[in-house]
Amino acid sequence: MADTALLDFGQAADYAGRVEEISRAAEYLQLVAAGAVNRARLEAPDAVPAVDGYRKTGDFLRDRLQISAGEARRRLTLAGATLPRIGMTGQPLPPVHAELAEALAAGAVPSRSATLITLALDRVRPLTDEDTRKRMEHALTAAAVEHDPDFLARVTRRWVDAIDQDGTEPSEEALRHLQGAFIRAPRHGLHHLEIFATTDQYEHLITVMNTATNPRTPVQAPTLAALRMLGRSRSGRPRTRWTGAPAPRNSSTDSSAAAKSPSPPAGCPPPADTAPKSSPPSTTATS
Numbered sequence: 487m488a489d490t491a492l493l494d495f496g497q498a499a500d501y502a503g504r505v506e507e508i509s510r511a512a513e514y515l516q517l518v519a520a521g522a523v524n525r526a527r528l529e530a531p532d533a534v535p536a537v538d539g540y541r542k543t544g545d546f547l548r549d550r551l552q553i554s555a556g557e558a559r560r561r562l563t564l565a566g567a568t569l570p571r572i573g574m575t576g577q578p579l580p581p582v583h584a585e586l587a588e589a590l591a592a593g594a595v596p597s598r599s600a601t602l603i604t605l606a607l608d609r610v611r612p613l614t615d616e617d618t619r620k621r622m623e624h625a626l627t628a629a630a631v632e633h634d635p636d637f638l639a640r641v642t643r644r645w646v647d648a649i650d651q652d653g654t655e656p657s658e659e660a661l662r663h664l665q666g667a668f669i670r671a672p673r674h675g676l677h678h679l680e681i682f683a684t685t686d687q688y689e690h691l692i693t694v695m696n697t698a699t700n701p702r703t704p705v706q707a708p709t710l711a712a713l714r715m716l717g718r719s720r721s722g723r724p725r726t727r728w729t730g731a732p733a734p735r736n737s738s739t740d741s742s743a744a745a746k747s748p749s750p751p752a753g754c755p756p757p758a759d760t761a762p763k764s765s766p767p768s769t770t771a772t773s
Contacts, residue, residue, distance in 0.1 A: 513597040514590060520547060520558075521565035525572075560601055567604045583607060586627050599630035599638050606642040610649045618649070656684070 524543045540546040544558040568587035571579040581587035586603055589595040603626045607619055622645050629641050670678040683691060
């Protein structure tokens with residue numbers, strides 16, 4: 487370690503590159519090890535919990551390797567998608583995502599980028615055909631080789647938005663847990679409300695807010711019908727009690743959010759013409 491203080495910039499950069507190569511090789515071996523543990527547990531002659539006392543392989547890896555539950559699940563999921571498989575009759579099968587698996591094994595793609603790609607491919611699996619998924623895998627793998635995971639995350643979102651422009655329709659269960667207006671702790675003397683609404687409810691709320699805060703509009707009572715609409719689920723049952731009118735929307739954040747991002751690599755689809763309409767949009771208001 488003391489010798490690194492004597493390195494010039496070029497030598498230090500080469501040293502960092504070699505360390506990163508070793509790190510990616512270690513990450514791949516972590517996936518191989520997680521896949522081996524999972525296979526051995528499933529093939530054990532006794533009941534799986536009797537082998538090590540754990541109900542799931544992820545719980546075992548979490549305690550044995552001292553990693554988080556999320557990291558254990560990530561390794562197992564990525565191992566299942568990028569490692570060779572064994573069929574029902576014992577015949578060897580290629581990985582689910584063969585091109586990504588080859589780049590990951592060669593150390594050309596970091597483990598985090600491979601996770602982003604597999605999650606995106608799994609999301610669009612029921613929405614498109616095999617050829618489109620192959621083109622998506624090829625384009626995202628090429629982007630992961632040339633760019634960092636943050637840029638790759640923006641490219642994957644663009645692919646998913648282009649394939650699933652309307653998004654997934656929220657279920658009644660999701661609405662029951664997420665939809666509504668929630669009173670949060672005050673911040674700097676300001677009341678803090680957090681709102682989760684469907685697209686129709688969001689448009690009604692924005693209309694009421696813009697009308698109530700427009701200085702050219704006579705001051706009137708808030709449109710209670712529109713506010714109550716946000717507090718009902720699809721079945722019409724009340725979800726939230728509204729105690730006051732929302733504060734004006736902070737438009738200063740809208741312009742800052744339109745920051746330019748690097749151009750995507752060749753093969754990436756253009757941005758979706760319409761924003762996803764399924765998941766309930768969230769807006770935070772202060773008064």
